[in-house]
Amino acid sequence: MSKVVPCMWFNGDAEDAAKFYTSLVPNSEITHVQRNVSDGPSGKTGSVLVVEFTVAGQPLVALNGGMKMEYTHAISLMIHCDDQAQVDSVWSAFLAHGGKEEQCGWLRDRWGVAWQVVPKVMFEFLSSPDRAAAARAMQAMMKMVKLDSDALRRAFEGKSAA
Template sequence: MSKISPCLWFDGEAEQAANFYVSLLPDSRVETVQRNPVDGPAGKAGSVLVVEFTLAGQRFMALNGGMRVEYTHAVSFKIDCADQAEVDRLWDALLANGGSAQRCGWLRDRYGVSWQIVPSALPKYLGGPDRAGAQRAMQAMLGMVKLDIEGLRRAYEGKSAA
């Protein structure tokens, strides 16, 4: 197990967020839920203080910190997706109930956390041996919101959109 795990700050939504995140990916589960032993800045006695969870094999902690703190794009979580179906499923789930789409496969979920939903094929198109193809793929990606594997492939190969 890694000695380092991200801690996500919430204002009373830590358990709800952890349960949502673990529902999205295999090898994910809530490990422990720690409750406040006394009334304090993070909530009333008995309310959730910390949720430790595993998301796709990576340990996380969700903390109810007692106030809203905004996340920035300076930290985001990248999910490698095997195919377009996985890109679409995760994109739709993370945007549901108040998320917002960004450029180039980025989004903010309903809690304000930034995610990058990235097809595993992306490095093949952006870093492939055909430098002109890689440039075309990069230009195509810069025009996308949700990443489209077929669109990236067609751009790399120099084929116009169907």
């Protein structure tokens, strides 16, 4: 069966991006590097054309497209983090490598790709049959930059507005 694999456009640094992305979370690796077979818009013969990799088991492709393209919020990559320690680790890694914080668990990496760094517990809160509790968690999230699992839990439980 065919599968859908997101392809990310870069201007000469696809391999650097893939190396960084695969360093973020377990079950991530570069699986293949395809080099240019001749000189062209995407680079010189032997330079990296395509990098196939996985992040947390999700296959992705990085393409050196030969010119700079801008990313928008129309698509983002979401990392479901097991706990707050993983949220903190991934968030810090992005910022340490030129990333910029946004809001509600979103940030931009140094290439402009939009990422959402979300604790798995957030999905439990939002899908709760207790709609008032879910709304409190959502409202707390909307006030955050990096998501804070403990503050979200307190809001969900009605113990604070976070």
